[in-house]
Amino acid sequence: MSCEPTGHGPALRADRRARGLSEQSRDVTPTADTVVELLGQQAAWCGEKVAFHSSYYGDGRDGTQVTYRELDYRARAIAAGLQRSGVIEGSPVLVLRRSGLDGIASLFGCWYAGGIAVPIAERVGPGVASVIADAGAGFALASPATPPSVRSAVDSMAARAGEPLVWCCTEDGDPGAWEVPVIDAHTVAIIQYPVRGARGVVVSHSNLMASLATLAEAWPGDQRDVAVSWLATHHGMGLLGTVLGGVYRGCSTVLMSPSAIMARPICWLEAISRWRATMTVAPDAAYRRCVARSTPAQRAALDLSSLSVAVNTGQPVRAATMRAFIEAFAPAGFRAEAFTPVYGLTEAGGLVAGGAASPLPVVRYLDQAALQSDRLVDVASDDPAAVEVVSCGRPRAQVVIIDPQTRRPCAPNEVGEIWIAGPSVVRGYWEAPAATEHTFGAMPARAHKGPFLRSGDRGFIRGGQLFVMGRCHDLVVVGGTHYHPYDIEATAADCHPLLVTGRGAVFAVAPPSGGAEQLVVVQEVSRRVTDTKLANLIQLIQAALTEHHDIQADSIILMPSMQIPTTPDGEIQRSACRDHYLDGNLNPLAQWPTPGPTGEVGETNVVELTTDVIARPPRAAHS
Numbered sequence: 001m002s003c004e005p006t007g008h009g010p011a012l013r014a015d016r017r018a019r020g021l022s023e024q025s026r027d028v029t030p031t032a033d034t035v036v037e038l039l040g041q042q043a044a045w046c047g048e049k050v051a052f053h054s055s056y057y058g059d060g061r062d063g064t065q066v067t068y069r070e071l072d073y074r075a076r077a078i079a080a081g082l083q084r085s086g087v088i089e090g091s092p093v094l095v096l097r098r099s100g101l102d103g104i105a106s107l108f109g110c111w112y113a114g115g116i117a118v119p120i121a122e123r124v125g126p127g128v129a130s131v132i133a134d135a136g137a138g139f140a141l142a143s144p145a146t147p148p149s150v151r152s153a154v155d156s157m158a159a160r161a162g163e164p165l166v167w168c169c170t171e172d173g174d175p176g177a178w179e180v181p182v183i184d185a186h187t188v189a190i191i192q193y194p195v196r197g198a199r200g201v202v203v204s205h206s207n208l209m210a211s212l213a214t215l216a217e218a219w220p221g222d223q224r225d226v227a228v229s230w231l232a233t234h235h236g237m238g239l240l241g242t243v244l245g246g247v248y249r250g251c252s253t254v255l256m257s258p259s260a261i262m263a264r265p266i267c268w269l270e271a272i273s274r275w276r277a278t279m280t281v282a283p284d285a286a287y288r289r290c291v292a293r294s295t296p297a298q299r300a301a302l303d304l305s306s307l308s309v310a311v312n313t314g315q316p317v318r319a320a321t322m323r324a325f326i327e328a329f330a331p332a333g334f335r336a337e338a339f340t341p342v343y344g345l346t347e348a349g350g351l352v353a354g355g356a357a358s359p360l361p362v363v364r365y366l367d368q369a370a371l372q373s374d375r376l377v378d379v380a381s382d383d384p385a386a387v388e389v390v391s392c393g394r395p396r397a398q399v400v401i402i403d404p405q406t407r408r409p410c411a412p413n414e415v416g417e418i419w420i421a422g423p424s425v426v427r428g429y430w431e432a433p434a435a436t437e438h439t440f441g442a443m444p445a446r447a448h449k450g451p452f453l454r455s456g457d458r459g460f461i462r463g464g465q466l467f468v469m470g471r472c473h474d475l476v477v478v479g480g481t482h483y484h485p486y487d488i489e490a491t492a493a494d495c496h497p498l499l500v501t502g503r504g505a506v507f508a509v510a511p512p513s514g515g516a517e518q519l520v521v522v523q524e525v526s527r528r529v530t531d532t533k534l535a536n537l538i539q540l541i542q543a544a545l546t547e548h549h550d551i552q553a554d555s556i557i558l559m560p561s562m563q564i565p566t567t568p569d570g571e572i573q574r575s576a577c578r579d580h581y582l583d584g585n586l587n588p589l590a591q592w593p594t595p596g597p598t599g600e601v602g603e604t605n606v607v608e609l610t611t612d613v614i615a616r617p618p619r620a621a622h623s
Contacts, residue, residue: 058271078109081173114181284314285502305333349424397422
């Protein structure tokens, strides 16, 4: 099988001729009600065109590919095997996540059988055990390459949850024996557990199709597009924006390994250059890593001129990230107009806001002191107190900004919680009616009809565009003043090249003895260094926090690279990191101050710090 992801030439091209597309075929819009019908339509329309190409580094050397017709064929075969094993419409099926084409075929195979896909990681851990217990699935789908140890571990977890499993193999079905399932738009398609300990989010076929139509509005595309992605294909924007979005457009998508990007970020841009990609999706931190970990020679070898849409899914999207990326890669042909900041969440079916009338991302400059009190005061871009806030584009659903305490709509100059309504909002949490009612049944005190989804995110609307300020529970409140953790995280990471960009977590904790909340900074270090160097890094962080935010941390923890908990898409999980900190499970390279033998904070430091550098002045009071 060829390593080049096209059936019409030696390489993917952005032009129609190289991909054998007619004017009529490229303008066809799917009319499906379910993702089963969607793939069936595209298999008929696109036929031998490559749907997905999978390559670890995106260089094609170890690649495999599947056409639209082949993917439909494989989905039918997997579905037939599941149906023979007893899967019927509405049966939850554990789908062991595998990277690349096997994982995509498994998802579609589950849907083709009428089942409800419940993706779980092959790396068995506590998070998998909680999903198995919550989902109550009676079936599990795995490939022949799944290690026996993984199957045994999953069986043990299912037995403890009282759910003995019937195992199904992706290679055991006969596509000719497949029976079309009796499903419709309201049938549940997937239960997603976005992060460890999260509730199962129930997503129907109609939610997925509504979200795909919204994506097509936010960043238009067609069958001529070529996408490159390394996001996890069973979750979030990796599933919606990459896998299903690619099938919805009928385009070709090159899939890479997330591990490859973490080890060598530039290979993502090299793949875009190689395949002449027109679209890509990634969190804000990935763009930052490409700038921090690329050399002038590597940048000079790239050609990013084909890229028309570079979706930035970070929460929040940072103007500094986009400026640095544009400056670094404009010589390689990257255009600022390609940046497309968006906002979405699983409970809303994916995309909530994205795309705008402005050709460039919109940035507002707000007074820092006012923002710390949730007030919006515009200032000049060169004001020393200015905070940059990036628009996530036009809302693609009904969005209102609500004071979560009073449930009243916020004034135009206030920050509040983002509440959402619309056809893409999912039906609720799996077998959790009380949590569903709390999160999805929110009713404003006045002015707006409900119910609404409480997003748990903070933001505001200006000029018809949504600005997202981060998670409500991530907000750091110290001395009565509000701090956005990502601002402090960016300040800490920018102190020294040894500190890994986008790999920090900031949160507040209550001391065991009571009193004011304490500020904790957890930051990864790119490589192991001497204790003296670690001490210097901690001193640099403290000095930067004082200079830029007029605060100091009560605790600073330096971690080895890639040890802070993240989502499958690489977003930092501050709450999980906080839990690890409180449980004493972080295993740091260095920590200041050193915890005492009974968990109290001791006076002796694990690294050599001078007290005159780390002495904390009284915190300044802000209005």
